[in-house]
Amino acid sequence: MATNPNQVTEDGYVQPVVDVPALTRLLDGEHAALRDKVRAALVEHAGLLVDADEMDRDEFRDRVRDAVVEMAGTGLTASHFPTEYGGGGDFGATVAAFETTAFGDLSALVKIGVQFGLFGGAVLNLGTKRHHDAHLADIAAGRLLGCFAMTETGHGSNVQAIGTTATYDVATGEFVIETPDDSARKDYIGNAARHGTMAAVFAQLVVGGPDGQPQNHGVHCLLVPIRDEAGEPMPGVRIRDCGHKMGLNGVDNGRLWFDGVRVPREALLNRFADVSADGVYSSEIESANRRFFTMLGTLVMGRVSVAGAGISASKVALTVATRYADRRRQFTTDDDQPELLLLDYGQHQRRLFPLLARTYALHFAQDGLRRHFDDVFSGRATSEQVRRDLESKAAGIKALGTWHATRTIQECREACGGAGYLTANRFTALKADTDVFTTFEGDNHVLLQLVAKGLLTDYSSEFGDMSQFELVKFVAGMAVDQVVERTMAHRLIERLRDVLPGDDKWNQESGLLDPTYHLDMLRFREEHMVAGAAKRLKRGIDAGLPAGEVFSRVQDHVIATANAHVERLMLESFIAVFATLPHGDNRVALGLLCDLFALTTIEADRGWFMEHNRLTGNRSKAITREINDLCRKLRPLAVDLVDAFGIPDELLRAEELLTWQ
Known part of the structure; x- marks a missing residue:
């Protein structure tokens, strides 16, 4: 207490x-x-x-x-x-x-x-x-240490186009694993350079077809030994160390080549597809694309976990920076008074407290994602809709959570001045080790495009079989009203039909600290963007432009739409948790943080809200004043709010920042 x-x-x-x-x-x-x-x-x-x-x-x-x-x-x-x-x-x-x-x-x-x-x-x-x-x-x-060999030098996010092949030899009952060229070498593979003895290798599965000609059945996974008991590479396996990295140098990332490496037929991980001894390929999932997405969907835990790790790293940085700012003094307003604590300055509060509020919002969204993940993989939730929703949420929260970590760690380092630059005070490791979070388990921009695909098609059955270019054609073939009808936008538009452009009546219907107002603003932004993206896609196709060019022209809009969607999910998660709390001081404290997250999110995109007549100049200024007031109210609570993360002092590794007098 x-x-x-x-x-x-x-x-x-x-x-x-x-x-x-x-x-x-x-x-x-x-x-x-x-x-x-x-x-x-x-x-x-x-x-x-x-x-x-x-x-x-x-x-x-x-x-x-x-x-x-x-x-x-x-x-x-x-x-x-x-x-x-x-x-x-x-x-x-x-x-x-x-x-x-x-x-x-x-x-x-x-x-x-x-x-x-x-x-x-x-x-x-x-x-x-x-x-x-x-x-x-x-x-x-931990007796069998292994690798996850999916990424290739020439193919990272585009897993369907990887070059490694696994060709079935019916005469021996073996798969032959081959790296055709250096662009197909497995790259950045953790555990490969020093400790791994087996790899889960993703490769194009080639099996003889009905006419006897080799047929590519798409990407599948096989277990391939890469080292013997003495730690030496297995015959046909070449291993090279990736070398020193920006961070995470305790992880032995390496590169793998396979030169005609043979593994038994049983090495194929065959939950979704199998090859018989006589070389007949079979799968209960007929569509190759759907089979591929189903297979990758089972590996969503990586994205869920990385999202949580990024949020936790943000908590470490905020704990160090907030505690430091509650001890470090700088300047005075009166020669007879002691210097002020950094955390008493309004600008310092503005730097740290919105990040703290967003960290709490991400935590609650991540916690909901964790429960969603548990429901799907424990078998309690089995529908395709629920699984697609999980994949979309995992992609979106991973993207925003890891970007938030990068931004938060940098801001906290700066907020600690020169002391934050010392290796002894943890920020060196935090910055270096989390930087890659934005690109592994999926590049964040690519992941947000995945989120937007789901929004545009409302997770229709067609979604699982579509490339991004096929998606463009699909959406263009829909009536735009069909996209809007699936959203909440049409309901908001009905409510606003009598409000003239530029009128701030809608904005004045609720107080600035009304959670209904916060949600309506973020929902309106999201759904307006969804409808706008659909219109732009259709307009490009109607103009006769190639699907690839249409998608490229709309990418900025698509990514902004996905970002808006995830921020709305974050706010809904925060409000849902707040609603369950008993009346008391902790409820009040979290209410302040929730309001701060909502208003700083609106403030950060105030240009968009003004362009779409949802925010006037006066209302925008009032939001900024309210944010500053929330920061002042949070000032006495800040250290307690970061201490609640429960990070042991031994793990902060910031003795010089936090122990001096």
Whole structure:
């Protein structure tokens, strides 16, 4: 419980007092006990955060491996595996553990993600019982370290076009894995350079057709040994270290080539497709595109987890910067008075508190995403609609969450001045290690296009089989009214039909702190953008332009639409949590943060709202004044609000920032 008593300001405002342990329990949610176990395990390995700067690369990598294997022994890293293989059958618990692990060394976090989420997830979700029995227990215990070999030098996001091939040889009952050229080499593969002994290799599956001619059945995944027991590359496997990186140098990223490597037919992860001994390909999913998207959809845990990791890294940065600003003094307004604390300056509040509010909003959206993920992968929710919705939310929150981390860490570093630039104070590692979050598990711009596709087609059955260019033609063939009718925009438009352009009647119907007003603003922006994107696509096709050019011209609009959609989801998640809270000081504190997130989101896009007659100049100025007032009200609560994240001091690694007097 915070020690400051309730205070009443001159205008009668009663300053709330944050119950920090209760707020931590709210943030930790249903997996609070698990998160506490992870915190304790991280403290045991907190030396990694300090020693990483002193060790050479191989020593650092081996220390990270040892930490990962030790954590595997606690059962905290593979909770999503079935109980018979050493897990707990709880997908949500694995995501919660991963989010919390991001408070510690991020090389260890990423290696955990590669080993148990990507490699282990491929075996679990794409394989069948024969693969589970052979490998899952060893993967869960860290005895079998593996790689997720999807990305190629020439193909990152466009997985369907990868060049690696797996050709079935009916005479021997083996698949032959081949890297045709350097653009098809597997690149940036975690665990490949030093520790991995097996790889889940994604390749074009080539099997003889009915006429005896080779037929490409698209991308499938096979398990391929890459090292022998002595740690030497297997015959036909070439391995090269990717070398020093901007960050995450405790992860042994490497490149893989396969020169006629043979693996048995059973190496194919055959949940969705199989090849018989005599070379007959079969799958219950007839469409190659739908089969591909179904396969990738089972691997969505990576995006869900990276989103949570980015948000957790933001929490670390904000905790350090806020605590520092509550200790560090600079300048005075009166020679007889002590210098002011940084956090007492309005501009410093403006720098940190909107980021804090957005972090809380992202946390609640991520928590909803984690529950959604658990429902789908536990089998409680099975409809195609629910699965598509999960994939879209995972893509959107991952994009906005990791961009937020990059922005927040930079702002917090600057807010700590020169002290924030010292390697000893964690920001060096935070900046370097999270920078790649914006591009791995999907480039953020590509992910937002995925979100927009779903919005434009309302997750219609046609969506799963479409490329982006086919989508353009599909939307252009729809009546634009059909797109609008699926949204809430038409309802808002009906409500506004009697409001003349430029009139601020609509804006004045609600107070600035009315959550209905906040939601209406963000919903109107989203749905107006959806309809506008559809109109632009149709107009381009009607003008006879090629689909690719039409899509290129509309990309900025598409990405803005997806961004608006995710911000609306974030606000809805925040308001939903707020509505469940009992009356009391914590409810008041979260209400201030929720209002701040909503108003700063509107303020950041005030130009759009003004262009579309949803905001007047006077109303815009009033929003800015209200934001400044919210920041002043949050000032006495700020340290408690970051302490509620529950990050152990040992993991902040900011002694010089936080311990000096």
